[in-house]
Amino acid sequence: MNKTQNSDNYVYENSMLNVFKEEDYFEGFAQYYISIFKAQIVKEIDRIPSESLLDKGCLVESILINYKKKIYYLAGKTLIHEFHQTFDEFDQKNESKNYDIFSERLKNSAFVEEILNNYPVLQGLISRSTSDFIRFTISIIKHWVNDYKKIQQKFNLSFGKMRKINMNAGDVHNGGKSVVIIEFENNKLVYKPRSLEIDVFYEKVIDYVNQYYQTNLKTPLSLDQGEYGWQEYVQSEPCDNIEQVRNYYYQFGMHLGFIYAFQGSDFHFENIIACRDKPVLVDLETLFQSSLFFSEENKENVNLMASAQVNKTILKSALFNYMSFPEDNGLTNIGGLINTENQKGEKEEVLHIKTDKISMRKKQYLFKRGRNLPVYKNKVAECFEFEREFIEGFKRIYFILKEDLYIRNLIRDLNYAPIRIIVRPTYVYASFLETLLHPMYLKDYGERIRVLSFIKDAYTKYEVFDSISPFEIKDMMIGDIPYFNAPISEKRVYSNSIHVVDTGIMKQSAKQEVLTRLANMSEEDMHQQVSLINMALSSTAANLDIIYKNQIDDFVPGYFKNDIQIKELIQIETDCILKQAIESEKYLQWVSIVSAPNGTLSVGPLSFGLYDGLAGVGLYFSAYDFIYNDEKVKSVLRKIVNSINQIYEHSIYKTNFSAFYGSSSYIYFVNKMRDTGLYSENEVNSMCKAYLEKLRQETGQITHTDFIGGLAGILKVVIQLGRYHRTELMEDTARAVCKEICKRAIQNRNEAYWKSDADENIVLAGFSHGITGICYALSEYYAHIEASGEVLRLIESALKYEDKFFDIKINKWRDNRKNELDYSSAMWCHGSCGILLGRSRIYENVDGRIHVGYINESLDDTLLNGNFHRQGYSLCHGTMGNIDVLHAIKELSLFKNRKQEIENTINIWVNHFKETLLKNGWQNGIRNDHSGLGMMLGKTGQLYALLRLVNKEIPTPLALD
Incomplete structure (x- = not known):
């Protein structure tokens, strides 16, 4: 044995000293496997002639640390479970008594093997993972040695010796393979165990666009080696000034232009790196995608029809929060444009390490700052304030791609480049695999197969999964996330690039679909995508309670004339809404801002x-x-x-x-x-x-x-x-x-009230959520079902209680919600306008038999402040809702002396609405939303109010007439 080998052996031996950390537990079990693994990995590394390219001591240490994490991932729950079977009571004087005994026993290999004999599935998983781990690790090192000259030529950097392999950079596929970040003496590289042909293609496209259209986009350098490749490691860096932030979002919009044109998906926050003023897309395996047909029912099922159409929009990119189906919580807070900092997540964590109370529990945690958004002055600069720049960047690339033929020729030259096909969300697979690490599923292969058989109907049930699920189960049996791909010019789907999956899930190749999209790009489609961007950003900002201003010309209707009449405005906008529809022979749907079941706003059907x-x-x-x-x-x-x-x-x-x-x-x-x-x-x-x-x-x-x-x-x-x-x-x-x-009703002497539905500790005035609305419904019962004295007295008592919320000094209703506002705006949902509607109707329904106060005062506040606000024109809490209320009450006998005043105000506000529309576009109920369609918050509600001005026979939905 020569001196170098002696030196290596010394380093190898000492590398064991740094493998275990303070947060590790039951080290004897991991040591049992690491000792065997270390001998194998050292033997394999020593066979590679690479004296000047490897720092073997550091390299082995990093490999052992990664392998140790794998062992804990697979066996951690079982070890903790087995430990707790060894004693019945805690020792109050020594909280580590039983832990120390169990740890000591684990130093005996016979005891480790005794445990493993009870868990043959676990034993098999560790054995398979160990073989895969060695094979994959050694292949990386060999590829580095063999490709060294190509790497030097491509990246033009001084790397020095390979020192560390970090295997926590992605999901595990295809026999334990994952994205790996490699540290050298001087720099880092990313190793990807898949073809980088698409990444190289995008690099060519960006180089071409930068050169011929004077842009300055960045994409990582990539070296494609067929079944694997090397990619530039991109370090996130903060911005130096606000102009760099503006440029970042302009360039991000440009990248979205490419992603949309190529039908890309899965660009979540981990796949984008903010490098000063440049967003860098670092995972392009889903840059090209085909439309997937999961069921022949697509045309017969409105939800499938809508979902298929949603997946042909910019929403498919996964940059934004969105829903594919009605009433789906959808993709939430993981998109590429989402600030994940301090968002809540949940992960398993080992608690009370090295004590008898050791346990593994799911625990909430706060996300750290992501690397996907620009940082300026140590704060994440979110997209909302830069919506204009983002949209301008998107439009710039859209128009380039609409006309440019060279890029289409580059696409035509792609024939065999593999693209990833995502048939289910990765979290579905991850959830199954996490569940299967419970000890009860590690004893019997039959039980593991039984649980995995449920994957066929997981997430959504379609017949296509009958042919897909056997491949999914095969991968998950060995602990892998299933992976499907297809050559860009083919309709055939492969599992792990080997086995053809006979699904018929693709009707066209990705290349053909993308070329068709490029040929069909149009001004109308571009505006549709811009509307979706606007709705996605405004709904996300509303969820976060972020207030910002966006002044964007795209949302100003170019087809309106200054003297446009109401009828023409209504007809033009109605045609626009119809053009946005998703339509089949039997169904119609739209994509708009909607409330998800979890209470957040999103964009979806x-x-x-x-x-x-x-x-x-x-x-x-x-x-x-x-x-x-x-x-x-x-x-x-x-x-x-x-x-x-x-x-x-x-x-x-x-x-x-x-x-x-x-x-x-x-x-x-x-x-x-x-x-x-x-x-x-x-x-x-x-x-x-x-x-x-x-x-x-x-x-x-x-x-x-x-x-x-x-x-x-x-x-x-x-x-x-x-x-x-x-x-x-x-x-x-x-x-x-x-x-x-x-x-x-809570009644006390001559007063009554109802607790707020949202917070039982408060009482609310108002129509939609408060006392007036409830009393109005009771008055309808009194007038049309039964003239009950008990109901009448309750209405009187409740209105008397609500009167306490009116401040006669400033003529406003107090806002009792916990929202930092002292007084409600004059709106339908909260405040004078809704109370005006409800109380005037109550007065008419009870025919003056009880006192109904503050009606004229509420009218005064509405006339004075009903258009003096910044909440837009929606029915729920905007000027058109106030116009609708005034129109609903103006004929009542109560207001015969004020009818002209009310009509004059309506006319003034309608003219102001038209002026604002011509200048700034639609101002909907979600701040900065110019595109939403919903009745209470969007365009159709405002148009409905205009229709009621045209024909008074149309009833108001605000009172459910």
């Missing part, structure tokens, strides 16, 4: 409801058809009804009775469609009967009481049903709902 769903859009088109008798709108309505019926049938909100987003909103819509012929009279009556029977049974279980989400709104819907078809069941149900509302 509409659910069935009135507030932000298809029922609201359908009501608008029904009113439009009523006025203009448009034949094309009649077919639109039929398709909307088909979509609503199908979505409602499987909706998670079907058991919720809310009048704005639950089953009551559905029945309200169905009832409003009586005169359209879209439902027969018998159909409507039958559906109403089923609804009333269910409601009658479950009234006491409905938790909310207010108008927008609870019993008050429900009561109004029930009474509306009676106006069309009064039955004994309808009356009994109305009585039951009314009785439940009265029962929930």
Whole structure:
């Protein structure tokens, strides 16, 4: 043995000293495997002739540390479980007594083998992982040695000796392979165990665009070696000034232009690095994607139809929060444009290490600052303030790609480049694999197969998974995340680049689809994508309660004239909305800002409801058809009804009775469609009967009481049903709902109130969430069902209590929500306008039998401040909602002396609305949203209010008329 080998052996021996850290536990078990592994890995490394290219001591130490982590990942839960079977009671005087005994026993290999004999699946996983680990690690080292000259030539850097291999840079696929970050004496490189042909292609595209279009984009240098490749390691760096931040988002928008054109996906926050003013895409295996067809039902299922269309938009990039299906929580807070810093996550953690209380628990943690967004003055500079730059960058590349032929020729030259095909979200696989590390699944292979058999129906059930799931199970049996790919010019899908998966999931090759997209790029499509960007950013900002201003010319309607009339405005915008629709022979859908089940705002297909769903859009088109008798709108309505019926049938909100987003909103819509012929009279009556029977049974279980989400709104819907078809069941149900509302009132002498649904520690004034809205519903019951003295007295007592919230000194209603506001704005949902609507209607319903105060004062505040705000023009909390309320109350006898004043105000506000629209575009209920369609927050609600000005026979949805 020569001197070098002696030296290496000395280093090898000492490398063991640094493998174990303070946070490790039961080291004897890991040591059992590491000792064997070390001998094997040293033997293999010594066979590689590489004296000047490897720092063997450091390298082996890093390999051992990575291998140790693998052992703990596979066996950690089992070790902790086995340990807790060895004793029954804690020693109060020595908290590590049993831990020390068990640790000492693990130093005996016979005891380790005794444990392993009880877990043959674990033993097999470790054995397989060890072989894969050695094979993969040695292949990396050999590739480094063999490719050294090419690497030097490509990257033109001084690397020095290889010192560390870090294997925590990605999911494990294809026999334990993953992305690896390699540290050398002077620099770092990224090793990827897949072809980098697509990465090299993108490098060529960026070089070409930079040269011929005077841009300055950056992409990492890549060396493709067929089944693997080397890539430049990109270090994140902060910006020096605000101009660099602006440039960052301009360039990010440009990259999105390419991603959209190439149908890219999966660009989450870990796949982008912010390097001063340059965003760098560091994982391009999903830059090209085909549309996937999971079921022949695509055209017969409105949700599949909408999802397929969503996946043809910029949302597929995964840069933004979005939903593929109605009522789906969707992709949340992991996108490439999302600031993950301090967001909550959950991970398994070993607690009470080296004590008898050692355990593994899921624990919440806060994400560290990501590397995907620019940092300026040690703060993450988010995209919202730079929406203009981002969109301008997107448009710049869009128009280049629309005309440029050279890039299309580069794409045509790609024939065999493999692209990754993602058939399920990775988290579905990861969840299964994490579950299977529980000791109960490590004893019997049959049990492991049984659990994995459920993967076929996981996430979403489609027949295509019958042919895919055997390959998924095969990969997960050995602990790998399943990996599918396809050559860019083929429709065949492969598992791990070897086995053909007979799925028929791709109807066209990715190359053909991308070339078709490039040929079909248009101004109209570009504006559609820009609208989606706007909705995605504004909804995310709203979730984070971030206030910013975006002044972007793209959202100013270029087709409006200064003297445009209301009718022309309505017709032009209606045509625009129809152009945005996702349409099949039977169904219609739209993508807009919607509320996800988890309470956050997102962008995705509409659910069935009135507030932000298809029922609201359908009501608008029904009113439009009523006025203009448009034949094309009649077919639109039929398709909307088909979509609503199908979505409602499987909706998670079907058991919720809310009048704005639950089953009551559905029945309200169905009832409003009586005169359209879209439902027969018998159909409507039958559906109403089923609804009333269910409601009658479950009234006491409905938790909310207010108008927008609870019993008050429900009561109004029930009474509306009676106006069309009064039955004994309808009356009994109305009585039951009314009785439940009265029962929930907290009464004290001559006052009464209801606790807020959102916070039982507060009481709210207002219409949608407060006392006036509840009293209005009770007054409707009093006027149309039963003139009950008890109900009348409760209304009087509750209004008297609510009067306390009115400040006569400044003529405003106090805002009792915990939102840092002392007084409510004059809006429908909270404040004077909604109270004006409710109290004036109450006064009419009770025919002056009780005192209803502060009506004129609420009108004064509405007229003075109803357009003096920065909350936009939505129905819910904007000027058009206020206009609609004024229009609803102006004919009441209460205001016969103020009718002209009200009409003058309406006219002034409508003109201001048109001026703002011409200057700044639509100003919707979500701040900075110019594109959303929903009834209460978006365009259709504002257009509906305009329709009501054209024809006063159209009822207001704000009172559920």
